Amino acid sequence: MKLRYGDKFILSDNKGNTWLITLKQGGEFHTHYGIIDHDALINFEYGDEIRLKGGSLWILKPTIENYILKIKRKTQIMYPKDIGLLILRCGVKNGDYVLEVGTGSGALTTALAIAVQPDGKIDTYERREDFLELARKNLREYGLDKYVKFHHMDILKAKLKANKYDAVFVDIDSPWLIVEKIWRALKGGATAAFLIPTYNQLEKLLNQLDNYFIDINCIEVFYREILMRKGRIRPSFRMIGYTALLVTAKKVNRDVSTT
Amino acid sequence: MKLRYGDKFILSDNKGNTWLITLKQGGEFHTHYGIIDHDALINFEYGDEIRLKGGSLWILKPTIENYILKIKRKTQIMYPKDIGLLILRCGVKNGDYVLEVGTGSGALTTALAIAVQPDGKIDTYERREDFLELARKNLREYGLDKYVKFHHMDILKAKLKANKYDAVFVDIDSPWLIVEKIWRALKGGATAAFLIPTYNQLEKLLNQLDNYFIDINCIEVFYREILMRKGRIRPSFRMIGYTALLVTAKKVNRDVSTT
């Protein structure tokens, strides 16, 4: 399959550097390996090598991880190590209706949209218009905006339909304020997920969750790279030590506090 | 939505114990909380509470993680922390064709089938018939067998179509023996993923991969639970310290060794 204008691809130098690029008529891409004329790539395929003066670059198929990590961003984003597990843990799949509170730059939205397509939908809420517009632009760029409804609104003021969503993802400052609200919006027995940055927030959230949800669970995911150099295989000296705590909980159909 | 015969649900005691159950006419489920008569649940919904003499149980919606962890198994299975990240990293989504080498009990197969449905397909190879039959039974039980073609065959003897697959997952003892074979079967620029249990295997695999693939990457994923007890929030003393190393690599269209 030849590349066509509008196609997305990853350029890799096989040294740890990658770029996500859209093929555009008349486009140019400048690297320290040399300049790439987009039009000259029109007969290339995924997997092909581009030989430049400074060395070779390769054309790769973008993955969901590429879409997440290369997203244009104004905010801290969620990482694949966390997103991947949460999608399995919340059971997000084709046909699901998912509520996202705190769109940010749209990194999680991207992964959720891919998971629920072709038959599902994401409702995402963000009170900052600049974030929401960026996310909308990002999702449109990825061809995923048709699976997402963007709501420019403070979730505190939103009216949510009861028992509608198969899963809820919350990434806002004070998630404890909306526990009852998202409990109502979730289907019975479904999962809510919360991204929690500090230990202090954990206790506040727990105190609220305890009244509405069961199976309250909190994890953190670590991730370490092993450097694959011949004869010198070893872990990377540097490692991301923390991103956030991931809390999940299951909706039960009555206040736990009243049972 | 009322439960119907054939529906699957999770029973949880909100104390860390869960069971995956299929509602069957005349069925009974025995717990130390008491006996549950399946027929009595026919008017229940996800999220509902079942009050027994020994305490309450709740009916929850099964997630992909539940399907993975509750699978009937004869083998070590892959875990959600690893599967979730690999699906994003390999870009597995609706419509993809995926090759799995080493079906085992079908835990990864389950997650892949959910990711590629409704339009994609999994080809999975397993040389041990008992494993393959168990996996087939597991996938049928989950209603996912229509997305999977089960091959009872040693991958070394299999004839694979060139440039067919959007992603390949390999979980066998000597993956270095099939590097050239899966390279050929993959689409250009697509990702191969390998599950590697020991450090010794890592070097052998690297030596082969280096000739056919670029962006050879190896990671390990850790996962720690935080116990959410009021006033006593702390990490769990026990932790899974290791499952396997995850190697991924990108197919380029010619032998790297000959470029």
Added chain:
Amino acid sequence: MKLRYGDKFILSDNKGNTWLITLKQGGEFHTHYGIIDHDALINFEYGDEIRLKGGSLWILKPTIENYILKIKRKTQIMYPKDIGLLILRCGVKNGDYVLEVGTGSGALTTALAIAVQPDGKIDTYERREDFLELARKNLREYGLDKYVKFHHMDILKAKLKANKYDAVFVDIDSPWLIVEKIWRALKGGATAAFLIPTYNQLEKLLNQLDNYFIDINCIEVFYREILMRKGRIRPSFRMIGYTALLVTAKKVNRDVSTT
């Protein structure tokens, strides 16, 4: 150097099992490898092999880690991974005066006594008499009791000399209650160390420390074993995921709050 009555040694089966033993006239040691008659070991040395019907055992020199891990205990003990770092971080060495609050079974006391001998001393406080007596017995057994003064007293009621200690170690339930007290007892510029089991306690302690100490630091230490089997080297599947948080802070000579 031949073993003599009263000498301590480690017996190892080179399969992960070890025992700390004191050579006693007429003593017997029963293992599933066979029975060892203590008197028969009187001509043995460290490093020697004992051949029994069921296999060999080896006589090893006990280390500080052995003393810590093999201690007779009624309480949770501190682990070498934490103790080793704290001794360096607090600068404990020959000649130091060290205050320990919360003796427990005496595991940390043992390591501290070895670090400050021959010229230093440990003052250790414990309000539970049974714990203190066990610790005293343990230290006497190890020949270290001459470096330790055991105080059966609630630290809240203790009168501590000002500016006396080179380092303070605190392992009690409510350490925030004694921050001012240990600040007074420490020498200027010296280090206090706290063992903190839960996230909830962390905030309470921080709020107190902030008034008296600078360089407030908190860490956790992980530790993973790599199994050294020929051809199958890999990390252990099981790992201790958590023991406690280690907080250290430096005494400055006036309340920070009043500067």
Added chain:
Amino acid sequence: MKLRYGDKFILSDNKGNTWLITLKQGGEFHTHYGIIDHDALINFEYGDEIRLKGGSLWILKPTIENYILKIKRKTQIMYPKDIGLLILRCGVKNGDYVLEVGTGSGALTTALAIAVQPDGKIDTYERREDFLELARKNLREYGLDKYVKFHHMDILKAKLKANKYDAVFVDIDSPWLIVEKIWRALKGGATAAFLIPTYNQLEKLLNQLDNYFIDINCIEVFYREILMRKGRIRPSFRMIGYTALLVTAKKVNRDVSTT
């Protein structure tokens, strides 16, 4: 105790920056907080505050960790998390004779010298003269050189006395070449420790160790900082993911291979 010329102290700004300084007549210390005239500190004590135009600095007592981390270095050094545990695991204490192979900059030597004083001694071997001279200078600066004998010699050519050392620490490129040599130099039942940077080296070392030692053990130590900000306590985003693998093994009095 007033500071005197020649005394060492740590300056801290309580914001994460520290400096190790020796008080010198006529000395000056320049920081972005202002200039400190050494002579003006002659009446100060550990714990005192120095008020400068740009903010306060505090005078703290140097710890063993400070000596290790602030050492003048030309090489990668060992870190306190690893050194602290190894000292306990090898049982290094007052009076011991310790062999160090690969002096480097003297960071480990410093910690060992403090552990064995006042009655023990370190023999350290280094084939690079510039490293050895730096280490000698560092230990002299710390007042610890009297506990160390520095050998400028390739360990392969060194003649070591048999059964002399209570512990051996090895940090060189090809440790498998000297396994038999250090086995001979160690006392029976005592511990050898090896610092191993890559997975490839691990297998080579294991193959040699297996013939002479028992209880071959390998670990890695992780270490994560928790940032203690009021109301926002959370782990640090950055973490050191790896330094080296730590292998320890116990000398038995005959070749294991011949038993």
